[in-house]
Amino acid sequence: MVAKADFEYDEGTGGADVRFSGRLTLARLNDLPARLEAIGPIATLDLSRIDRIDTVGAWIVTRTVNEHGAKVTGASEEAQRLLDALADDKSEYRVHRDRRSPLIRMLEQVGTASVAVWHELLGIIGFFGAMIIALGTQIRARRRLRWNAIVTRFQTVGVDALPIIGLMTFLIGIVIAQQGAVQLRQFGLEVFTINLVGRASIRELGLLMTAIMVAGRSGSAFAAQIGTMKLTEEIDAMRTIGVSPMEAIVLPRVAAATILMPLLGFYASICAIIGGGVFCWIGLEIAPLTYIQMLRDIIPMTDFWAMLIKAPVFGLLVGVTGCYEGMQVRQNAEEVGKRTTSAVVAAIFLVIVLDAFFAVFFSSIGWN
Template identity: 60%
Template sequence: MSAAADYSRTAEGDADALHFTGALTLSQLGDVPARLKGEAPAARIDITDVHRMDTIGAWLIYRLARDYDAEVIGADQDEANLLDQVSRADKPVKVRPDRTPPLIRVLAQVGEATDAAVRSTLGLVGFFGALLIATWNVITHPRRFRYNAVVQRFEVVGVHALGIVGLMSFLVGIVIAQQGAVQLRQFGAEVFTVNLIGRSAVKELGVLMTAIMVAGRSGSAFAAQIGSMKLTEEIDAMRTIGVSPMEALVLPRALATTLLMPLLGFYAAILAIVGGGIFCWITLEIPPITFVQRIREVVPMTDLWQLLIKAPVFGAIIAMAGCYQGMLVQGNAEEVGLRTTAAVVQSIFLVIVLDAFFAVFFTALGWP
C-alpha cells in the first residue's frame, strides 16, 4: 500500500524548500493541504521522493508553486506532464463568449452557406454518377431490375398525387384568369386572357407547380424513408447480403419520378386550362367552344414540347435530391427531419434554376 503523503521544510543553500514524500493522491493526502495553509513561502518544491501523484496532488503542487513563485524540482516525465496539464486548466472560464462583430458574423455565415452549397452540389453530381453506374448494371443484367418496386413508386408518386396536383392546378388556372382579366380590362383586351391562360399553363406553370408539389410530397418522402432505413442499419444490411442500395432503393424511385413527371405536368396544364376556361365562361362570358378554339390558335406545339422536355429532368432532380439527402442521414432521428427539409429546399431550388436555364435555352432555339 502506498505511504501517506507528508512534507518537511529543508534548507538548500540560502533558500528554503518544501520536501514532499509518499503518495500525493486523493486517498493519501490526509491533512497535508490544511497544514500547508500555515506554512511560510519556500523557494523550491521538491517532489523527488514522491512515488505516486494524481490530479489532486498535481493541483496542490502547482498551486503552491504559483502562490509561492517557487520552482518545482525532482519531477519525472509523467509528473511533469501532469503538472503541465493542470497549469493549462488554470485559466478563467468565460461564461459568455466574446461578441463577434456583426459584419464578421454575417460574412462567416455566408461563407459557411456557400461552402455547404458547393459541397452539396458536388455530392449530388457524384450521386448522379453512382446512379448512372447502377442504371448501366441493371441494363447489362436485366434480371436485377425490380419491376414491383418501380410499379409501387408509380402508384405512390403518380396515382396518389393526382388529386392534390389536379386541385392545385385547377385553382391556379382560376387565379391566373382572374388576375389577368382584371389587368387586361384596363386596356379593353379581356379576350387575351385566353392567351395568358393557355401559354402560361402549358409552357411554365403546369410543369413548374407540379415539380414543386412533387418535391414537397414525394422528394421529402424519399429522404425520410431512406433516412430511416439508414438509421436502422437496413442499408448496411443490404450491402452485407450483396444487394446494391442504388439499384434496390434509388433507381426505382428515380425512374418512376422521371417517367411520371411529363404525365403529371401535362395533366396539371390541362386542369389549369379547364379552371381558367370555367372562369372565362362565367365571368367574361366566353363560351367553352370559343375558349378551346382560341387555345388551339394561341398555344404553339413548341410549348408542349418544352413541357415534355423539362418535366423528366425536373423529376430526375427531385428524386436524386431526396434519395441523396436520405443517404446522408446519420446519428439520430433529428437528422431525418433536417435532411428531409434539405431535400425539399434543394430540389425546389434546382428546379427553379433549371427552369430559368431552359427558358433562355428555348428562346435561343426560337421557341418563345
C-alpha cells in the first residue's frame, strides 16, 4: 500500500525540526499542509525519508522555507531539482475560502452575467447597424449584390435542413395531439384536439421550433465558419484587397436565413399538422377528410399572417447573431467553440424573448 504523506517533528530552540515521510505528492497530501501550518515556527525540513515528491509537494516545502526561513536537508536529486525550479517563488498569496454569504455570491454572479448580456446585446445592435450600412451601399450599387453567394446559402440553410425539421415537427405534432387528447378525454372533448394541433402548429410551435433548429444548425455554422476565417486571417486578407467582409460574408448568410425562415416555418407547421392528423386518424379515429375540413374552419388567417410576420425577424436574428459571434473570435481555436456556443444560446434566447413580445402584441391588436 502506498504510504500517505506524513511528518514528525521535535520542538527546538530555534523552531521545530520536521521530518517528512511517505509520498509528498498531490494525491497523498490529505490534510498535511494544514497540520504543517499549525506547528508554528519551523527550523529544518528533513526530506531524507520521503518516497517521492512532485511539484505540489515541492511548492509546499518552498513555501515553508520562504515563510519560516527553514533549512532543507536530506533532499534527493529529484527533490532538489524541483526545489531549485521553485526557489524564486516568493509568493505570499494564499487561497482563502470565500466567506461571504451565498446570497451575496449569487447576486454578484447575477450582476456579472447581466452586465455580460448587456454588452453582448449592445455589440449585436452595433453589428446590425454596420450590416444595414453595408446593405445600403450594396443597394445603391446593384452590381455589388452577391446573388450567387445568397443562393449558395439557400442550400445549406434551407434545403439541407428540410429532413430534420420535417421529422422533428412531425413528431412534435404527434406529441401535442396525444397529450391534448389525454386531457380533453376527461371532458369528452377529444375532437378539440384538432383545434389544439392546428392553431399551435401554425401560430407558434412550427415556427418557434424551426427557429431553434436553424439557430442550432445554421447559426452555429455561421459562427464557426467566420471564426475560422478570422483565425486563418482570411478576413484581414479580404480587407487588404478591398473586399468588404460584411458584404461578401455576412450579408449573404443573413439574407439566406431571413428569406428562408418563412418557408421553413410554413413547411414545419404543415409537418406538425400532418403528425397531429396521423394521431387523430389512428388514435381518435377521426377521418383525414374530416380533420382537414375542421382545420379550414378553425385556423384563422391572422395566425398565418402572424407566422409570416415573425418568421423573417427570427431568421434575421439567427443570422446576425451567428455572424456577430464569428466576427468576435480572437487568439485561438478554443474561442471558436466558445463563440459558436454563444451564438446558439444568444439566438435561441432572443428568438424566445421576441416570440413572447409578438404574442402580447398580436393579442393586443385582436389577433387571438
